[in-house]
Amino acid sequence: MLKSLIAASISGALLFTSIHAQADWQDTLKEAKGQTVYFNAWGGADNINDYIRWSAKHIKEQYDVTLKQVKLTDTSDAVNRVLAEKAAGRNTDGSIDLIWLNGENFRAMKDNNLLYGPFSTELPNYKKYVNEHARQSITRDFGTPVDGMESPWGMAQVIFMYDTATLKNPPKSMPELLAYAEQHPGRITYPAPPQFLGVTFLKQALYELTPYKQALSQPVDKADFQKVTAPLWAYLDKLNKVAWRHGVTFPTDSSQMIRLLDDQEIDVALSFDISAASVQIQQGNLPDTVRSYVFTKGTIGNTHFLAIPYNSSATAGAEVVANFMLSPEAQMHKQTPTVWGDLSVLSYDKLSPADQKKFDAIPRGIATLSIAELGKTLPEPHSSWVKPLEQEWRKRYAQ
Amino acid sequence: MPLKSVRFITWLVAILLAIPVLIGLIGTLLPAFHYFPPLGEYHVTFAAWISLLHSSEFYSSLRLTLATGIISPIIALWMALSILAWGYQRPFFQKIENLLAPILAIPHAAIAIGLLFLLSPSGWLMRLFSPWLTGFDRPPNWITVQDPYGLSLIFAIIMKEMPYLLFIMLASLHAIDARKTLEVCQTLGYKRLTIWRKVLIPQLYPIIRMPIFIVIAFSLTVVDLALVIGPNTPSTLAVTLFRWFNDPSLSKRFIASAGSIALVLVIAFVIFGWEMAHCFFTRLTKAERSNGKRSGPTDYFLRLGVVLGLITLSSAFVSLVILPIWSLTRRWRFPDALPASWTLDNVQHAYPLLLELSSNTLIIAIVATVIACLMSALMLETKRLSKTTKNHPFDWLIYVPILLPQIGFLFGLHILLIQINLNGTLVAIIGLHLMYVLPYVYLSLKGPYLAYQEDYLVQANRLNNRPWRNYFFIKLAMLKPAILTAFAIGFSVSIAQYLPTLIAGDGRYSTLTTEAVAQAASGDRKQVGSMALLQAFFPVFIFWLAHALPPRWTKWRLSIYLRIKKCYKQIPKQSLK
Numbered sequence: 001m002l003k004s005l006i007a008a009s010i011s012g013a014l015l016f017t018s019i020h021a022q023a024d025w026q027d028t029l030k031e032a033k034g035q036t037v038y039f040n041a042w043g044g045a046d047n048i049n050d051y052i053r054w055s056a057k058h059i060k061e062q063y064d065v066t067l068k069q070v071k072l073t074d075t076s077d078a079v080n081r082v083l084a085e086k087a088a089g090r091n092t093d094g095s096i097d098l099i100w101l102n103g104e105n106f107r108a109m110k111d112n113n114l115l116y117g118p119f120s121t122e123l124p125n126y127k128k129y130v131n132e133h134a135r136q137s138i139t140r141d142f143g144t145p146v147d148g149m150e151s152p153w154g155m156a157q158v159i160f161m162y163d164t165a166t167l168k169n170p171p172k173s174m175p176e177l178l179a180y181a182e183q184h185p186g187r188i189t190y191p192a193p194p195q196f197l198g199v200t201f202l203k204q205a206l207y208e209l210t211p212y213k214q215a216l217s218q219p220v221d222k223a224d225f226q227k228v229t230a231p232l233w234a235y236l237d238k239l240n241k242v243a244w245r246h247g248v249t250f251p252t253d254s255s256q257m258i259r260l261l262d263d264q265e266i267d268v269a270l271s272f273d274i275s276a277a278s279v280q281i282q283q284g285n286l287p288d289t290v291r292s293y294v295f296t297k298g299t300i301g302n303t304h305f306l307a308i309p310y311n312s313s314a315t316a317g318a319e320v321v322a323n324f325m326l327s328p329e330a331q332m333h334k335q336t337p338t339v340w341g342d343l344s345v346l347s348y349d350k351l352s353p354a355d356q357k358k359f360d361a362i363p364r365g366i367a368t369l370s371i372a373e374l375g376k377t378l379p380e381p382h383s384s385w386v387k388p389l390e391q392e393w394r395k396r397y398a399q
Numbered sequence: 400m401p402l403k404s405v406r407f408i409t410w411l412v413a414i415l416l417a418i419p420v421l422i423g424l425i426g427t428l429l430p431a432f433h434y435f436p437p438l439g440e441y442h443v444t445f446a447a448w449i450s451l452l453h454s455s456e457f458y459s460s461l462r463l464t465l466a467t468g469i470i471s472p473i474i475a476l477w478m479a480l481s482i483l484a485w486g487y488q489r490p491f492f493q494k495i496e497n498l499l500a501p502i503l504a505i506p507h508a509a510i511a512i513g514l515l516f517l518l519s520p521s522g523w524l525m526r527l528f529s530p531w532l533t534g535f536d537r538p539p540n541w542i543t544v545q546d547p548y549g550l551s552l553i554f555a556i557i558m559k560e561m562p563y564l565l566f567i568m569l570a571s572l573h574a575i576d577a578r579k580t581l582e583v584c585q586t587l588g589y590k591r592l593t594i595w596r597k598v599l600i601p602q603l604y605p606i607i608r609m610p611i612f613i614v615i616a617f618s619l620t621v622v623d624l625a626l627v628i629g630p631n632t633p634s635t636l637a638v639t640l641f642r643w644f645n646d647p648s649l650s651k652r653f654i655a656s657a658g659s660i661a662l663v664l665v666i667a668f669v670i671f672g673w674e675m676a677h678c679f680f681t682r683l684t685k686a687e688r689s690n691g692k693r694s695g696p697t698d699y700f701l702r703l704g705v706v707l708g709l710i711t712l713s714s715a716f717v718s719l720v721i722l723p724i725w726s727l728t729r730r731w732r733f734p735d736a737l738p739a740s741w742t743l744d745n746v747q748h749a750y751p752l753l754l755e756l757s758s759n760t761l762i763i764a765i766v767a768t769v770i771a772c773l774m775s776a777l778m779l780e781t782k783r784l785s786k787t788t789k790n791h792p793f794d795w796l797i798y799v800p801i802l803l804p805q806i807g808f809l810f811g812l813h814i815l816l817i818q819i820n821l822n823g824t825l826v827a828i829i830g831l832h833l834m835y836v837l838p839y840v841y842l843s844l845k846g847p848y849l850a851y852q853e854d855y856l857v858q859a860n861r862l863n864n865r866p867w868r869n870y871f872f873i874k875l876a877m878l879k880p881a882i883l884t885a886f887a888i889g890f891s892v893s894i895a896q897y898l899p900t901l902i903a904g905d906g907r908y909s910t911l912t913t914e915a916v917a918q919a920a921s922g923d924r925k926q927v928g929s930m931a932l933l934q935a936f937f938p939v940f941i942f943w944l945a946h947a948l949p950p951r952w953t954k955w956r957l958s959i960y961l962r963i964k965k966c967y968k969q970i971p972k973q974s975l976k
Contacts, residue, residue, distance in 0.1 A: 038905075038906075038907065040906065043917035043918075044917060044918065046748060046926065068907070070905075070906035070907065071906070071909070071913070071914070071917040072906070072917070073916060073917055074645050076644075076645035076646070076647060077645070077901065077906075079647070079649070080644070080645070080810065081813070081902075081905065081906075083437055083438075083649065084810060084813040084814050084817060085817055086437040087435070087436065087437040087814045088813075088814040088815075088817035088818045089818070090817045090818075095822065095823050095905035095906075095907070096905075103647070104647030104648065105647045107647070107648075108647045108648055108649050112437075112438060112439075112649060185540060186540025187540075192631050192632060194642065194646070244540065245540060245541075245542045245545075246540070246542070248542055248546070248547050248630075248632065249542065249545040249546070249547070249630060249631055249632060250631060250632065252626075252631065255923065259924070260521075262732060263519075263521035263538060263732070263733050264521065264537045264538060264732070264733050265519075265520060265521050265537075265538045265540075265733075284728075284729040284730050284740070284742070284925075285923070285925075287732070387648065394456060394632075394633075395455065395456075397632055398456070398459075398631070398632035398633050399455060399456060399459040399632070399633055
């Protein structure tokens, strides 16, 4: 009796909200008119900055909302700024309206109540086009429940790049990678943790090497960290010895790896951006003989998001921007390899036939893999694994 | 300057300087003792210190920081003194002097990226000699940069700081009347290097003590250079702290704040040790310096410094030359000595933003530097009038901001700015810039200003008793070269500020530097090359002006003046007709 009462009231509430949702969204649009949204986003890639400028133009035309990008070198600059504002008691009228983030930055902001929301699940385009079951990472960002506090923007997956002119059969698993490095000393490396791609490399290796794969989806304190990760360290002990510059230094990030690949210092580069190779070839930063590939057993993938700080002065405008970013038009333009090449977060089945055709017609760059070729995505381990992996790595190899 | 209530002004300035320093320090001290309400921490504990002292990364970073932070200033000073002693008043030296300005003006990160490309195993040096000489078709697996001992980092710091020291020394030479001393000692039969070693350097040192301390503090706290060319397993303490401050898990900022305080203590300790070592060294060499010998074996020490110094200067120059080449590059692979294909795309890409970026940059830099010049003049005037040889409170207070590690210090200031509702404004940015520009301007103006022969001004006032007019048109006009040089230094310091611009402006005001650093985040050499060129353009231009203007000033002023006068004379005649 009680259960059915609760169920009835919940479904009633849901119905109520859906009727009101339409009206609510109209209110949001009205409120957003004339607002300026300060979008704090990493500004290190020209093609991404250009895409944001393109979006700003369309958002201005369609909704009369001004979108301004604040270019960051690190997302944590924005997190620090929100924190400083909270410390100064600036609980309204904050300086940031929208942040591009995921993973640990999201967890830090969510856990410290620095975010506005929930809002994302109520966005019209989210309800219309996003299938929450398509990928685990849409509802669980590095294992942290999203709970509507951030709106999906794009999908990323680890890919490897190599030059077909110098390397015929690239290594397609962690053991093969080690074997290759032993034959060609100094030609294999990975970014130094705690850079996120470096940590991702550790996770990828851990997935392949540990016999206790189940433990990775649980919080780290429920597992025997040493036992689960022992094969990883044994592997890295061997790999670092024959790595680039003898494992004494490591590249800082993906863009440095791409430069090293172009300079022919290394043979395999990593990226979280599936179209990185095509974009860099086009910009003249890689030879056109470079191709992408993934490991046979799949690679780690995740989703990146947009979130609104709790003290934003333009939440309505920020919601309008987040909603626009989820439109087929914006996602299609973003997936175009000459623009950015970032994977769409929309569910193909939910698109109209006309939009489906347009998505099918998006050209792929010469070095970009198709969705089928990208194969299986491995989920990110629970975000609590990041810290211990980082710390153990630095303890072992960075002192 | 006809000032009244000197004492009042002194204290006002001192208090104005002290407020931001205090707030910044409190903003770092409280979290270091675990008090930080926004993260729900209300109890003072030593937890952060305990975890800092238990973190083995702290010790390995500290070791590296001490090594790079002590060795670099020693070598930079040695090289700068050697080059000065060897080249002073020689015709060729003028060319070296001209080279200093661009090296001072170019941002640290940019020159580091240039150096990285010069020295890395796939870099320019290797490309020039491969494969015809080295036989390498592919770059060797050598560790020439980012080496674990920080040698390449030390080299980069020296490359950037040695020119600064040389520049300061050249500016303070007139205070010790080097030319006369040289003439007198040379007639007594002393060798050139010996005169410097025995007579001039001991006189010069007290004058350049503060710049040396700045160089020491810089070497210990530098982040951008170390990120590019320093080791990362482990990194220097400043970089480790930077990483901790930016760690996604916000609780890391407690240990980072404790680390910042530790770094401040390290700076104080190293500077103290440096002075002790100086005293000890002076005593040790006293006998040798006054033994009357006209030359000595230690002269070779200076000669070696000259050779190494010139090598360093030329690598700095080559690192500079690399940037324009990259900005025009489309494809440039190992082992090509020059790019295989060229393009204007990289430069054109920066073009649309140029107007906004340049105007923001110029407004901030010019306003901040003009205020800094006026404040310096005011402070120096009160210092002159108070007629004590004792240091004023502001004599050390203004240096505190540049001696402290930026990141933790600025967080506290940011909170203050938000509370007084100034964040995100040009005023706030200019204010923070002023804090970093003022010490450099004050320092470069101090020597010449205090050495000014006040008799000129007294005489002028006797002839025409308009003290304010005479102050500007006699005293300041006579100090023009020094003021312009101080302006150029302050200007380039302001141009190079990244974190203060970002923090005070909430990232809403982009400057050439914020844009260049955001670009440098990706490390793309083509983009960095073109942005760095734009960023260096204005400082180089101002340095050139500071150099070129004073000798031509009077001639130009008079010719303009006469022309106007002529026009005046002609106008009435014409109107009469």
